[in-house]
Amino acid sequence: MTNALRLYMHYLGQSIRSQMQYRASFIMLSFGQLLITGIEFLAIASLFARFKHIQGWTLPEVAFLYGLINISFAFADAASRGFDMFGTMVKSGDFDRLLLRPRSTALQLAGYELTLRRIGRLIQGLIVFSWASYTLDIAWSVPKIYLVFIAIFGGACLFIGLMIIQATIAFWTTESLELMNTMTYGGVETAQYPLPIYRIWFRKFFTYIIPLACVNYLPSLAILERGDPMGLPVILQWVAPLICIIFLIVALQIWKIGVRHYRSTGS
Amino acid sequence: MPHIIVENLVKTFQIAQRQPGVWGALRGVLHRNYRQITALDGISFTIESGELIGYIGPNGAGKSTTVKVLSGILVPDTGRCEILGRVPWKERISHVAHIGVVFGQRTQLWWDLPVIESFDLLRDIYRVDHHQYAQTRDEMIAILDLESLLDIPVRQLSLGQRMRCDLAAALIHRPSILFLDEPTIGLDIVSKLAVRDFIKRLNQERDVTVILTTHDLDDIEALCTRVMVIGQGQILSDGPLENLRARVTTERRLIVDLEGTEDITDPDASVVLRDGHRVHLTFDPDRVATADLIARITAQHPVRDLFVENTPIEEIISRLYAENR
Secondary structure, three states: OHHHHHHHHHHHHHHHHHHHHHHHHHHHHHHHHHHHHHHHHHHHHHHHHHHOEEOOEEHHHHHHHHHHHHHHHHHHHHHOHHHHOHHHHHHHOOHHHHHOOOOOHHHHHHOOOOOHHHHHHHHHHHHHHHHHHHHHOOOOOHHHHHHHHHHHHHHHHHHHHHHHHHHHHHHHHOOOOHHHHHHHHHHHHHHOOOHHHOOHHHHHHHHHHOOOHHHOHHHHHHHHOOOOOOOOOHHHHHHHHHHHHHHHHHHHHHHHHHHHHHHHHOO | OOOEEEEEEEEEEEEEEOOOHHHHHHHHHHOOEEEEEEEEEEEEEEEOOOOEEEEEOOOOOOHHHHHHHHOOOOOOOEEEEEEOOEOOOOOHHHHHOOEEEEEOOEOOOOOOOEHHHHHHHHHHHHOOOHHHHHHHHHHHHHHHOOHHHOOOEHHHOOHHHHHHHHHHHHHOOOOOEEEEEOOOOOOOHHHHHHHHHHHHHHHHHHOOEEEEEOOOHHHHHHHOOEEEEEEOOEEEEEEOHHHHHHHHOOOEEEEEEEOOOOOOOEOOEEEEEEEOOEEEEEEOOOOOOHHHHHHHHHHHOOEEEEEEEEOOHHHHHHHHHHHOO
């Protein structure tokens, strides 16, 4: 385990070094992403300029949800580039190379690249999150700070899990399905708004099947000290993000099934 | 105890049939017809430690499927395979730690990293201890003359330079078995000879078992003590190159440079090629002694020069395929 971590760090170090060979491109792409996601938030803000609040949620509160999910997603997106590229790797036969090395394929793909330009989204998420926290005048305490960290961590686990599942599908289709983007990018968009604005089945889907609410909406209720109109136990708000670790473990098991399928069909 | 035991290996693939046109593609989403292809149709062989084996066959014969099964990438349908006492597809991770694989067409180095950094990364991947790593790395750098390439990113290397680096990379963990898939493809003659020379040394000095798949039959003639020929998923021939020659044909070639351009007619030899003053004849040394044939021809014709050759290996292989069609 420590050995795997060491190798992962080595991979990441090399990935950063090779990206730094194209420094100008890194700076421009990061800045571009900062702008694009920034405009996205301005669109939400302009909506609130007209409607003031959505189901009792004000702009700073929604900004809190928005910042939190975008920070999680930026980390996940940077860390899971290997899985994102996976469809082309299967097609070109490069995946065979990973099977020739005495390490798990998931570890090797995780170490494929740490995509630094995602820092654009990360910075934007941090700015929005900080602005929201400042405006809402949140009474920060140790448990609340802990909750922010596990919410971000759980969110990153959830999105990485989704991207692993998306990559796994490529074992059968040899192309990563765009359909899964509705879970990842769509998930980010969904989580930017408070859950009760959605229909019941949609809420349930994003709570119990894809536990998106567990890393964003539920912990935010605890931090913002709002009541839960869905009436789930309060304790859940404090531990829900950890469920996503299980989600990631399940995703890795599904990945293993995919690898087994690949090795018996060779395609 | 042999290094590699393969018994009755069978591997079939399901290939999805595509229907033509947009409508066909749409229908293909809902319902697909599968065609079964038998890539390996019961192959068996054993390989002892320190052998240098040429594994040849036309495209689609099952060469790369064999290599994929032996290297633990693919799981066969049925059959047995044991390499260094392990079943490759059941113990993939411990198996691949003891083998090296080089694909001529594809590098296993990191495209944007300087060569030396790739080696360092492989050290961590294979968990080689620092002392042994430093020793192996320095040896490889010396033998393959890599010193001047170490700081160059792989993407900037020429094909020949890259192949030398790839060979070194595949040996960082000191595998006792090395699979080489077309290691000389696309190389210029100097690089080709360097690669061949290295493979030979590796095999002789370090006792590494080498399995070489190639289309370049000069590689086989220069290196291999034993040749396995695969065609349509079956081993067509297995043994020393001489046996393969003898099995397919005992014929030899007599090449004669004449003073003139007249025809040669002899009851025991036939003309296969005529090129100006040069005549290529084939004959069977069991029917006529080489010396007698030469004596007869030189008596009848003014001859400038002549020499005897074995049938070229390309021709032997193509005859073998023709027989088994």
